[in-house]
Every structure is written in structure tokens, then in C-alpha cells.
Amino acid sequence: MADLSQKLQEQVLQARKTGQKLNIEGGGTKAFMGRAADADAGSLNMGEHTGIVEYHPVELILTARAGTTLAEIEATLAEEGQCLHFEPPRFGDGSTLGGTLACNLSGPARPWSGSVRDQVLGIRLLNGKGEHLRFGGQVMKNVAGYDTSRLQAGAMGTLGAITEISLKVMPKPAMSVTLVQDMAMDEVIHYMNSRAKEPKPITSAAWVDGKVYLRLAGAKSAVEATAGKWSGEVVEQGDQFWQQLQHMQHDFFAGDEPLWRFSVGSTAKNPDLDGPWLIDWAGSQRWYRGEADIAQLETMAQRAGGQVSLFRGGDRTDEVMHHQPRALKEIQQRLKKSFDPDGIFNPGRLYSWL
Amino acid sequence: MNSKPKISAAELAEQFRAFIDPDFVITDDETMKPYECDGMSMYCEMPMLVVLPETAEQVQRVMRICNEHEVPVVARGAGTGLSAGAMPHKEGVVLSLAKFNRILDIDPLARTALLQPGVRNLAISEEVAQYGLYYGPDPSSQIACTIGGNVAENSGGVHCLKYGLTVHNILSVEMITAEGDRVTVGNDALDACGMDLLALMTGSEGLLGIVTKVKVKLLPKPEIAQVVMAGFDSVQKAGDAVGGIISHGIIPGGLEMMDGHAIIAADDFAQAGYPREAKALLLCEVDGTEEEVNEHIEQAENVFRKLGATSVKTSQSEEERALLWKGRKSAFPAVGRISPDYYCMDGTIPRRHLAHVLLEMERMSEEFGLRVANVFHAGDGNLHPLILFDANVPGEFERTEAFGGSILNLCVEVGGCITGEHGVGVEKIRQMAIQFNDEELQQFHDVKAAFDPAGILNPGKGVPALRFCQEYRSLEHKQHKHDTVDAAHG
Numbered sequence: 001m002a003d004l005s006q007k008l009q010e011q012v013l014q015a016r017k018t019g020q021k022l023n024i025e026g027g028g029t030k031a032f033m034g035r036a037a038d039a040d041a042g043s044l045n046m047g048e049h050t051g052i053v054e055y056h057p058v059e060l061i062l063t064a065r066a067g068t069t070l071a072e073i074e075a076t077l078a079e080e081g082q083c084l085h086f087e088p089p090r091f092g093d094g095s096t097l098g099g100t101l102a103c104n105l106s107g108p109a110r111p112w113s114g115s116v117r118d119q120v121l122g123i124r125l126l127n128g129k130g131e132h133l134r135f136g137g138q139v140m141k142n143v144a145g146y147d148t149s150r151l152q153a154g155a156m157g158t159l160g161a162i163t164e165i166s167l168k169v170m171p172k173p174a175m176s177v178t179l180v181q182d183m184a185m186d187e188v189i190h191y192m193n194s195r196a197k198e199p200k201p202i203t204s205a206a207w208v209d210g211k212v213y214l215r216l217a218g219a220k221s222a223v224e225a226t227a228g229k230w231s232g233e234v235v236e237q238g239d240q241f242w243q244q245l246q247h248m249q250h251d252f253f254a255g256d257e258p259l260w261r262f263s264v265g266s267t268a269k270n271p272d273l274d275g276p277w278l279i280d281w282a283g284s285q286r287w288y289r290g291e292a293d294i295a296q297l298e299t300m301a302q303r304a305g306g307q308v309s310l311f312r313g314g315d316r317t318d319e320v321m322h323h324q325p326r327a328l329k330e331i332q333q334r335l336k337k338s339f340d341p342d343g344i345f346n347p348g349r350l351y352s353w354l
Numbered sequence: 355m356n357s358k359p360k361i362s363a364a365e366l367a368e369q370f371r372a373f374i375d376p377d378f379v380i381t382d383d384e385t386m387k388p389y390e391c392d393g394m395s396m397y398c399e400m401p402m403l404v405v406l407p408e409t410a411e412q413v414q415r416v417m418r419i420c421n422e423h424e425v426p427v428v429a430r431g432a433g434t435g436l437s438a439g440a441m442p443h444k445e446g447v448v449l450s451l452a453k454f455n456r457i458l459d460i461d462p463l464a465r466t467a468l469l470q471p472g473v474r475n476l477a478i479s480e481e482v483a484q485y486g487l488y489y490g491p492d493p494s495s496q497i498a499c500t501i502g503g504n505v506a507e508n509s510g511g512v513h514c515l516k517y518g519l520t521v522h523n524i525l526s527v528e529m530i531t532a533e534g535d536r537v538t539v540g541n542d543a544l545d546a547c548g549m550d551l552l553a554l555m556t557g558s559e560g561l562l563g564i565v566t567k568v569k570v571k572l573l574p575k576p577e578i579a580q581v582v583m584a585g586f587d588s589v590q591k592a593g594d595a596v597g598g599i600i601s602h603g604i605i606p607g608g609l610e611m612m613d614g615h616a617i618i619a620a621d622d623f624a625q626a627g628y629p630r631e632a633k634a635l636l637l638c639e640v641d642g643t644e645e646e647v648n649e650h651i652e653q654a655e656n657v658f659r660k661l662g663a664t665s666v667k668t669s670q671s672e673e674e675r676a677l678l679w680k681g682r683k684s685a686f687p688a689v690g691r692i693s694p695d696y697y698c699m700d701g702t703i704p705r706r707h708l709a710h711v712l713l714e715m716e717r718m719s720e721e722f723g724l725r726v727a728n729v730f731h732a733g734d735g736n737l738h739p740l741i742l743f744d745a746n747v748p749g750e751f752e753r754t755e756a757f758g759g760s761i762l763n764l765c766v767e768v769g770g771c772i773t774g775e776h777g778v779g780v781e782k783i784r785q786m787a788i789q790f791n792d793e794e795l796q797q798f799h800d801v802k803a804a805f806d807p808a809g810i811l812n813p814g815k816g817v818p819a820l821r822f823c824q825e826y827r828s829l830e831h832k833q834h835k836h837d838t839v840d841a842a843h844g
Contacts, residue, residue, distance in 0.1 A: 058597035059705050118522050131793045139702040140734035141774035143508050143557045144789050150553030171603035193463045199574040221645035265542030267464040284544045305542030321547040327535040338800035
């Protein structure tokens, strides 16, 4: 547990003076994401800027330095019967809170429990001028100033180095049950959305290998009553399945074949593309494995009301994120300049033009 | 930006009338009068003109013309805002979105609705009720306020601890930029590549773009909801009971607190059967499946009794539930009955400081010679102190403003913020200097410039010019020192 903010700030000021670029690194478990890091850039190491600064269980609020590992945070929460209910993926023991927000990563419960972005209440950020800024706070409702905290979600460090994050945490559900049944891909989209439309304690819906999995979680009486009414077999130790999905340890994710992420409308017809698919988030997040041309996939994703990105593998020197329309590209370029006028942080990591 | 417009009202009106129904390009004082303020009627200004376009193309053309001539544009929904965010600019245009009032599409299976920005908040839930769905955020003004305004303010309501704010319940917005581009931020999915511009837009008070469409998420209507009402003989005990409920793993759909003054006023108004002798009242609504609600209601009753409630009562029917809420929901007009005017504040505090903040407020109430009643979104720490005053007494509004300012400073001091859901607008712009330092405020100005290089969207709201901040901070510092000395001597 150490507060290295002053050292980090000095490093940014030094980089600004010398014209050096900086790759922001935490636990290094998400190095495979985004475009390839600039090999000539130095490293801004957040991994030792760690520690839970404040935790108030009865207020459902936790503040931690960006380099704090998810493992440490979740262990602390568990002692109070609480959790990060956006179920952040860990791609290794070192996965940090800062990296999770920068990459906007959330697990299977996301459509019901919200994403990491949804739970963020405030941040501290080192911008490209070396200013250590504080946005948002430790309260659930706060509309003072622009929401520059949630703006960081998915920005992949291009706006600055997040040094501290305050977030909303939640009680662990008292009980959970997983139901499974066989279902063809062309039926499952309608099925999952129909279930999601019912006022029942559903917290996950996924499809893989011809089987649909639903998770019920919450008050014991409600979970048991719903499990009794809905079809499907109860899975022994069903939580293991959801953890495999959350941390991408399921067999579907194994191997080097390019992994594409379609983030689309939950009821959209699945893109007409042969190969293995895994559907999560009740249809809103769909994974595809295979060699493909991003431009072609973008057309499919747009037709499905969303976007596509090359999550892992493939050519990472080219763009890996869905292209931005002109006006939004310009706004993001100007935003980048407003936070990081000299383009110090993570050059080209999100888009070649950022 | 120049202080004088480069184009006259008559010339501007003529340009607008070339593509907008001339009846809806308003330049006469009488017709413009209703636009001079929003729900914060103490702050008024007459605009140069008012325009009511009815298509996104027309909004684009209005923006291009205004951008070219650097004419300020203030977007306006239903005008229910409580921070003067829609107060006109005297050399600018009020762009009313009142004609954008259609629900464009409802997709029951996907649980989404596509709306024009002028659709009323409550109208969404009414329209989708036939599918067993509703729209989550329910600000007190929901009968009148519009979804476009909700996006601009990131509106909450009494259910946001469990169901979130506007930012958690929208999927995309179509907006017209200051330069007249039409873009969609977000999509039908739960996230999009790149920076989260949708979050940035939400709560930006009309300073970054004009919203012309909103896609919202809908939720399945819970099978059942019940309210437990608990009275306490101290605010501290009620505050502890809130913590007790949450420690128990229960996240109530709504969790509201009222102090003694608010209890009496609300009960006189609504005859809700509140315990009038109580110093604090909690309304705890639990919703979900029947089994879950039964389980949690019993637990909540026990927690309240154990933590010293002097009375505990649970609604046994929908009528009883509605009556218990009626008192809370009419707390503002109820207080309005016992005072010629009232001023509603909107600070947010970490809940552990509640007792301290309420005691301090009582002290200030004596110091300023003004009564204050408190209603509190206890689940999420959002305080709504209502300061009672009489605008006809010279100097009383100024004292009220000063009292309000001191309350906000106190909120910041204990680690909270100056506005939970009403926005900064004009009203709280000075207190922004207490919440943020110059570097942070400059970053906000730079963010705005990224969207609006000419600075035409709602100028003078939300973020203060830095040159005023230093002055305000030193003034407040002196005032604070003075207060402390007085208190020590008192």
C-alpha cells in the first residue's frame, strides 16, 4: 500500500518537458488489448500506486488507488458480505481497478447490475499537463461539473492516468441458482430477452455450445420460487460456469484464433458468419472466433444496432476498434488535446489517430 | 465571445422564418414572457428571440446560423429546472424543444423506447405499462419534466439507489452539435468503442449539444411493492437505521427521510397518518417478487424496531402505500403552504455526516433567522433543505441565498457536493469555486471547447469563469473565519 501520486506526477511533468511519450501500465494483464503499444514510449507504472483509501460498507462506497488489484478489493468487500457486482474480469492475479475502468470491463451480470462505468462515482486523474485533478466524489448523486469520471471508461488511458477511483459497491446476493437447457442459436435470442422482460431475479443469461444458461440471484425465497417455475435443469456449482465466463477461462476463449467482440442490440439477429459464437448479456454481447476483415464485420455490427472490436489476437497494428463517424472523431481528438495537449499518454493505443 | 451580437434580432428572425413556421419564431415581449425563467423563478432574463423548431434538420440550421454569428443558444424543455439552467441569455436565442413530443418507437422485447426529447418523463411509464414495463428515473417533477431535460440534468428521483440515474437508463442520444452536425452518441448496445461521450453528455446542462432523440432502457414492473414507515425520536437514530437496512443486504427501491418540520407540514397537507411527534421519519419501499418482498419487509421491520423506532407501520394495500408516499411527494407544496416562499437546496453528503450536517443547519437557521425543513433521499445522501422565506420582505431573499450558499459549503466540507440532481445552472455557479480548484474548472472549460469552440451553447451556466472564483473563495474564507469566531464567542 503506497501513495506514489507525487512521483507519478513528477514523471509526467518530466515527460512533458522532454517530449517523451508514456504507456500507462498497471498489472500488465491487459497488454493484449487495444492497438499495439508504442515501443518507443516509456512506462508510467501504476502497479505500485496501491491501497484501499476508504471503505464505508453501510454507505456502499469504496475508494482505492488505481493500482490496487481486484483481488485485494474483492477480498476486502467479501469480509463485509459485499462485492463488485459488475463482476470485473481478471486476466491474471495482477488485474487492477484502474485498468478495469480504462478498458470498461464488466462480467456476465452487466445488463442487470450495470458496468464498471455505471458504478464509478469519482476519480483522481493526472492529465497531460501534470495536473492532479479530482472529479466527482464519494456520493451516489453528483451533477456538479461534467462527468469526466465516466468519460474515462473505454478511453484506454488516452485522456490521462487515473490514480484513484471511488465506486458504488453492493451486497452479495444471498443465493444464486443456475438453470441450463438445450437450445438452438436461432431461438435463444428471443428466449433470453423474454426471460429478461419478466420481473424475476435474473442476473445473467448466456448461450454457448447449444445450451442456454440463466442465473437467478437474490433473496433466497425469490430465487427458489422462480427456479421452480422456469424450465431448465439446475446446474450443480453453477457459479463456476459464470466465473469461467467472467474471467474468459471458458474453453471458447482458448487458443490464438482472433477474438471479436460484438456489442449489439440484445434482440438483433445474429450476424451471418460461420464459426464459433458465444452469446452473453442476454444477447447484448456476442463473441466470435475467426479470421475476418474488420470493415466487413463493422457493417454486420451496425446492422445489429452496435459495434465490433478485435478484442484479442489478429493484426494489432491496424485499427482494432469500430470506426468513429467524422464528427465524433473530431470531438474525441479535441477532447484528447484538452486533457493531454502534447499527446503523452498511450499514443495510438485506442485509435491510430488518438 | 463578443458582448454584442453580430446580428440583430430582426435579421436572425428573418433567417429562421425562411425554414421554420413564422408563428414559431417569436420576437415580441408578450409572447416571449413565459420563457424568461424556468422553475427557478427568482432568476429571470428576456431573450433576444424564441424559436420552436420541429425537426432535427431545423435545429441543425438554427445551430449553423447561430454558430456563424456567435449567438448564444439556450435549449429548453418543459422549463421545470431548479437551477436556472434554462434561463435565457439576453443576447441569445431560446431553442424550445416543446414540439419534439412524440414517442417514436417502443420495443417491448428489447425493453427500449425511442423518444423525442420533449416527451414527458411520466408519459413514458404510462405508455409502456401495457407491456408490464416502466422507465426507472422518477424525479418529483415527472408529471411535467421531459426526457431531454432529464438527460441535461442527469435526473434521479426517489428510486435511484436501486435503479440508477438517467445516465444508467439511457442507451443513446441523437444530438446536434454547436456547429450543426447531427450525431448519435451510443447505440442499441450497452457500450460503444472509444471515450464514453454518452456519460459526458448526461448532466451537461445544455452546454455540449442539443439532444433531438433519446433511446431509453425500460424495466419490468416489479410484481409488488410495500412501504415500511418508521418514526424515530432523533435524526441520528433514523440515520443509523438507514445504515442498518443496508448492512442487512437489503437495497430498498426507495428510502426517504423527513425531519420534524417536514413531517408536520406533509401530514397537515396529505393526512398521511405520519407520527407527528417523531423527530425523523423513514419511508422504506421494498419491491420485487412477492417472496422477496415478504422476506425483506419482515427484516426491515425488525431492523427498525431494534434500532429504536418509536413507531413502525407497513402498507397493507396499494392505497395505503400511495397515501404514505403522498405525504413525501407533496412535501414541497406542503411546506409552500406554511410559508409565502421556499427555496429548495440540493446538496449531497456522505450519509455518516447526516446528524452533524442537520445540527449545523439548525444553528445556521438561527443565525440567518430563517426556518428550514428537510427532506432527504436517505439511500443516496441527497439532501433537500427547504428554506422558508418571504420574497416581499426586503433583503430576505438575499439572506436566503446566503443561507443556501452556507449549506452548500458545508456539504463540500464534509466530502459531499453542491448539487445531487438539480444542476449548477446559474444558481450554484459561485459554489463551483468551492467544489473545484482552478485547474479542474479550466479542464471543464476545455471540455466544453472540444464540443463548442465558439462557446455558444448555454454560455454563463454550469462552469464559472476563473476570474470570479478567486474572489468568491477569499470572500467565503473570510466569512467562514468570521462564523467560527462568532461561534466560539457565542
